[in-house]
Amino acid sequence: MRGLSLRARFPCSRRSLLTAAAVVPLTAAAAAGDGAAGQPPAAGGQRYFPRHGSYGHRTLAYDLRLAYDPDRAWLDGHARIRAVANDTLGRVELDLARLKVGEARVDGEPAAVHRRDGKVLLGPARPLAAGQPFVMDIAYAGRPKPVSTPFGGVGWDRTGDDHDGTLVASQPVGAPSWFPCNDRPDDKAAYTFAVTVPRGHHALANGTLRERQEVEDGVRWTYHHPGPMATYLAAVYTGRFGVDDLSAPVPVRIAYPADLAEEARYDLGRQPEMLRLFTGLFGEYPFESYGAVVVDADLAAPVENQTLSVFGRNHVDGQRSWETLVAHEIAHQWFGNSVGLADWRHIWLNEGFATYAEWLWSEHIGEDGAEVLARRAWLDLSARRQNLRIADPGRRHLFDDRVYVRGACALHALRLAVGDECFFRVLRSWHAVHRGGCADTAAFLAHAERVVGRPLGTVLQPWLFERSLPRFDVG
Ligand SMILES: [Zn+2]
The missing domain is CATH 2.60.40.1730 (tricorn interacting facor f3 domain)
Known part of the structure; x- marks a missing residue:
């Protein structure tokens, strides 16, 4: 037999987008958020798979x-x-x-x-x-x-x-x-x-x-x-x-x-x-x-x-x-294996980054680049129901392709806001700092602000913590 009924993770579709946003200082909110709509998720909130894993020991x-x-x-x-x-x-x-x-x-x-x-x-x-x-x-x-x-x-x-x-x-x-x-994803x-x-x-x-x-x-x-x-x-x-x-x-x-x-x-x-x-x-x-x-x-x-x-x-x-x-x-x-997840709630750190890498590869081989693909992704996303906060999408939506594509768009929005040199410095140092470890969304936001040297809440907050679809600021 060929055709196992294995997994239903959605292949990363390509859609895209752009926009804008607004502005809310992120770091403090991310550290203290309560998980309500428009707010960063609470640290140590509900786990998606509470029956899996033990905190009694580490391996x-x-x-x-x-x-x-x-x-x-x-x-x-x-x-x-x-x-x-x-x-x-x-x-x-x-x-x-x-x-x-x-x-x-x-x-x-x-x-x-x-x-x-x-x-x-x-x-x-x-x-x-x-x-x-x-x-x-x-x-x-x-x-x-x-x-x-x-x-x-x-x-x-x-x-x-x-x-x-x-x-x-x-x-x-x-x-x-x-x-x-x-x-547990964080017991490596x-x-x-x-x-x-x-x-x-x-x-x-x-x-x-x-x-x-x-x-x-x-x-x-x-x-x-x-x-x-993991x-x-x-x-x-x-x-x-x-x-x-x-x-x-x-x-x-x-x-x-x-x-x-x-x-x-x-x-x-x-x-x-x-x-x-x-x-x-x-x-x-x-x-x-x-x-x-x-x-x-x-x-x-x-x-x-x-x-x-x-x-x-x-x-x-x-x-x-x-x-x-x-x-x-x-x-x-x-992104996902070396820099792992502190918890499944932060899945966009895996899938948004890997989807963005698809766009970078496409550009490398002379096909559509990240800018074109991001805008196309935004158009596709804008035609869909916007009811997902990708920073904590809920277990049911763990592999929803909006997590993948909107996550990639969030990175593109960051790139547009800070420029290529600074953007890739954020990515490289993110991996360098957390290599072999685990991290979460709040840590990424704090890291990006540290590297960029200014608040990024208005850039990233709408993409990650709100349901409505932002627009890209630039372009
Ligand atoms: Zn993936």
């Missing part, structure tokens, strides 16, 4: 040993998780959907295991003190399936007509479909994956291949990614792939079903050029490698898994019809 590293049998769709897993307690903990809370847990240990001693509502609760032999590092070992197994969300199933899924491959596309809360984790960690698959199959994962070893029941592929990486960006792909290694400015891999080799090589062939362009505009590429995997299934949208984005068969046609999305997923490596 340092996941070491995942996985064996996948495609004939039975069966995953045997062992997770070793290094973490630090934030409070005194009598139990540790992890997210894990469906899969069965066998033995679990904390610091080498057997731990009590309880399951509840998609959680694994581990009871260590003795309470963990606040600030104490500890290690969890968890054996688990089962047939992974996507996690149901308002956006469709997300997480681990099968691919191919004969279902002998797999993919992971977890954004936003699919990670518990395949490993026990602290499923290092990852090691040792994935055993049958001979003749490939296993790909975030980061760098450390070892490929013949073992009794197949081949074990070991990858390491120092990250730091759970939703972790990914493993298994199945039959052709793989090419490109280079510059970092090692770049592409993987694809054999029958799509020619199309994938052409459609993904300008990724090194994209990396060079964005390195010039945004600053040094934040990770050790990049890559793109085309899986043997249709996907609602590509996903920017860290260092290894995923595309569906339907995104490859040998004509570069979807090349703007190739650029989009690469831009996320800076």
Whole structure:
């Protein structure tokens, strides 16, 4: 079967706009906002996925040993998780959907295991003190399936007509479909994956291949990614792939079903050029490698898994019809992956930036530039219902394409207001300051004002915190 009912993230459409605005000093409002219409969202407000993640601990590293049998769709897993307690903990809370847990240990001693509502609760032999590092070992197994969300199933899924491959596309809360984790976008960690698959199959994962070893029941592929990486960006792909290694400015891999080799090589062939362009505009590429995997299934949208984005068969046609999305997923490596989200409410910081990068790529290759695309986007937006505050759009609208396009327009409005040199200085320093961390809308506004040296409330406030569509001031 091709055509997983995976995800309904809307591909970033291009529309655009411009305008103006007005003026309200932003920084103070952003810090103190109450989330009402026209106001910045409250710090620490309602989380969109309150059942996911724990604030009891923070994670340092996941070491995942996985064996996948495609004939039975069966995953045997062992997770070793290094973490630090934030409070005194009598139990540790992890997210894990469906899969069965066998033995679990904390610091080498057997731990009590309880399951509840998609959680694994581990009871260590003795309470963990606040600030104490500890290690969890968890054996688990089962047939992974996507996690149901308002956006469709997300997480681990099968691919191919004969279902002998797999993919992971977890954004936003699919990670518990395949490993026990602290499923918050702001709990970043290092990852090691040792994935055993049958001979003749490939296993790909975030980061760098450390070892490929013949073992009794197949081949074990070991990858390491120092990250730091959020759970939703972790990914493993298994199945039959052709793989090419490109280079510059970092090692770049592409993987694809054999029958799509020619199309994938052409459609993904300008990724090194994209990396060079964005390195010039945004600053040094934040990770050790990049890559793109085309899986043997249709996907609602590509996903920017860290260092290894995923595309569906339907995104490859040998004509570069979807090349703007190739650029989009690469831009996320800076904005979304390296500079992550403190909370899903701030999603425009991911999608607005990546959509703007699409416009920059278009300009680079001699097609319509950001100014033309922004104005076109504004016209499209102006014909639509304006009922979305993109700075806190609500869970239901997390992947609404207005978040993408209006977010990009907000950046264009900033560019028009401060000029190219200053605008790109804001973007580069935003990444430099928050590289490997997480941030929110208020932090971006404060950062931009600091770099520009004057209040920007009248420029950005209407785009981010109001429902009505502003106009571009200039032009
Ligand atoms: Zn995106």
